[in-house]
Amino acid sequence: MSVRLGNGIGWRPEIADAVEGMPGIDWVEVVAENVCPGHLPDSLLRLRERGVTVVPHGVSLGLGGAEPPDEGRLTALAERVTALGSPLVTEHIAFVRAGGALTASPRIEAGHLLPVPRTRDALDVLCENVRIAQDALPVPLAVENIAALISWPGEEMTEGQFLYELADRTGVRLLIDVANLHTNHVNRGEDPAKALAGLPLEAIAYVHVAGGFERDGVWHDSHAHPVPEPVLDVLTDLASRVAPPGVLLERDENFPEAEEMRRELAAIRGAVEKGAERRGTSPAAAVTGAGPSSRPGFAAAAAATATAAAAAAAAATRQRLALAQTAVLSALVAGTPVPEGFDRVRMGVQARALAAKRADVVAKVAPELPVILGEGYRPAFLAYAQTQPMSDGYRQDALEFVEELLIARRPEDTRVHRELRQWWLERSGPRPRSGRTAVRLARATRRVLLRR
Template identity: 35%
Template sequence: MNGERIGVGLNFRREIEDDIVAHLERLDLIEVITDALFVRDDVGEALRHVLRTKPIVLHGLRASLGAAEPLDADYLRATLEMVERWQPLWFSDHLAYSRIGGLDIDQLMPVRRTRDNLRRIVAKVRALRSAAPVPFLIENITCYFDHEGEELAEPAFINAVLREADCGLLLDVNNLYINSRNHGFDARAYVDDLDLARVVEIHMAGGYCRDDLLIDSHGHRIGRPVWELLEHVCERARPRAIIIERDANFDIGDVLESVARAREILAASDRRVGAAALAGART
C-alpha cells in the first residue's frame, strides 16, 4: 500500500482558512472533510486556491461502514462525485457506524467485532474501492465503552478488514492512545500487532482529561505521550502522510509547530531506514 512520501499537512477549517492560505508553503498537503463539500455549490476562494495548489485527501464522516444496513446510496453517490471532481490522492472514512435504521445519529459508534460484522464491512469497503479511481482507507476511532461478545481483538479485526478488502489504514495515533489509557492496554503492543505495511496516512490530534477519562477533542495541544507513540509507529511503518487535526481553540502557531515536529519525526525515521540499509549493504 505504501507509495511516495507526501509529507505533513492539516485538516482544512474555514475558521482559519486565511491562515492556511498564508502559510500554504509550510504544508505538504491538505485534508478536506468530504461531507463539507456536499452542502456548498461554491467551495469558497480559499479552499479553491488550496485545491489548485496542493495535493489533497478527502475524509468522510458518515459512510457508516459498521451499520447493519447497506451503504446509503445517496451518500455513496455524493462521495464518489467529490472524488471524481477533486481528484484526491485517496479518500477515507471511519471503521464505525453512524446510522441506525436509516437515521443519522451524529456520532461515530464502535463496531462489535464479530465475524458477521467483519464480512459486512469487507463487502462495503470492496464496493467503495471498486467504484472509486483512488485508494480507500479505514480509520480507527475512539471508543468510550466495551461491547460484550467481541470475537476478535481490535488489531486482528482491523487487519482482517485491510487484508480481505485490500484497503489502506488511516491510523489515528491519538485515538489509539486515548483508548489505551481508558481501557488499560499497551498502545505499543497494539501498534506492533497491526499490519503496518497498510498504513498510508496518520492522524495526530490533542485531547483532554475529564473525571479520569481521556477525551478526543481536536481542540488541544498534542500531548507528549502521543508524540512518543508516533515515533514508535514511524520506526515501524512508512506512512505517506501525516495530518494534524485541529477543530477548536484554533492557534495557527501551535498547529504549524505540530506540523514541523511531525516532519522532524518522519525525517528521523527516514534517516534510520537509510542508515540501516547502508549498514546492510556493507555486510
C-alpha cells in the same frame, strides 16, 4: 502502491487563511460532507492551483453499520473526489446510525462515530460494506480506526487483528490515527505498541495526529487541544516501524494562532524523524511481507462465488449486528436500558458526549437558536436530547428541538416564544414531511397557529 503525501493539515474554513500561508504544507484534508462539488471554497481552489493535494475525508457513510452503504452518500462522496482531483478518499471504521428495516424500528442517528464490535459478525459485514464502497468510488479507499469511550463485551479480536484481517480480505488501505490509539490506551487499556505490531504496515495510506484531554480517567479525543507528548510517542513508534506516506494534523475547534499550529507541525515532523532514526538503526523494525491485496486469502475471497446459503447467512449476520447496534445506540440517545455486559458508567459518559456534540453542532447549523434562547439554549437542548434521538441530520434536529419547545410552551417568555415560532415557520417548509415527522410537524403547526 501508496500515494506519497508528505506533511499535511486538516483544512477548515476558520483557518483557511492560516493554512494558505503556512510553509511546508504538501496536502490538506477536508471533511467531505462540508464541501459542495459545484461551489468549492476559493481557498481550496488556490491550494490546488499551487499543487497542494486535497483529500476528502468522509464522516457519514457508517461502513461499520449493519446496513450496506447508502448509494446516495456513495455517489456524493465520489462527486467530491472528482471535483477535488483527489488521489484517494477516506472514511471511518464506525457505525453512525441504527434501526430501520433490519430491526423493524425507527432509524436513529448517533451524530458521531461509534465503535463496531471486534467480532466475526461485525468483520464480515464491514468487509462487504468496504467492497461495496470500493466498487462505487473512483479512487482507492482508506479507512480510519476510531477513538472509543466504550467497549463491546465478548470481543473476539484485538484492534491489530481486526484491522489486519480487514485489509487482508478487502485490500483496503488504512488511515491510522495515533491519537485514537492513545485514546483507546487510556479508555480501554489497549497497548498502542501491540496494536501497531499487529497492523499490516504496508497498507497504511497516511496518519492522523490530534489533541484531546483527560477528565476523570477518561480521554476525550476533542480535536480542540494541543497534541500531547504521549500521542507524539505513538507516532514515533509507528515511524520506527514504517515510513508513513503522509502525516496530518487535525484540529476541528478552538483554533489557535497560526504560529502555534506551526509549532505543532514542527513537533510532528520531529516525532517522525525520531522514528526514522530508530528504524534506520534497528533491523528488527523493518517492514516485511507483501501488501494485503497480494495475499492468498484475499485472492480466494475475491474469487469466491456467493451461494444462496451464503447469502442467507450474510443476511442473518447483518440482522444480528443490527439488533446489537440498535440496542446500544438507543441506550445512548433515547434513554433505553443499557444492554447487558456494557459498562454503565462509560455508557453514561458516551451518552453525555453525544448530547453535548449535538448541542454544539445544532448551534452551528442554526446559530439563531443560541441567540434567541441565550443561556437557556444549552440546558434546554440537553434536556431534549435525553429522550429524543436524532433521525435525519442536524438541521432537522434543530427543527424538531424547536417543535418540542413550542408544543410544551417553553420557554415562558413571550418574546422568546414568538421569535422561536417565527424561526420555525420560516424553516419548516410549505409542506409537511412524511412519516413520524409529518405528524409532529402538523401537530406543531396547529398548536403554533392556535397560539397567535
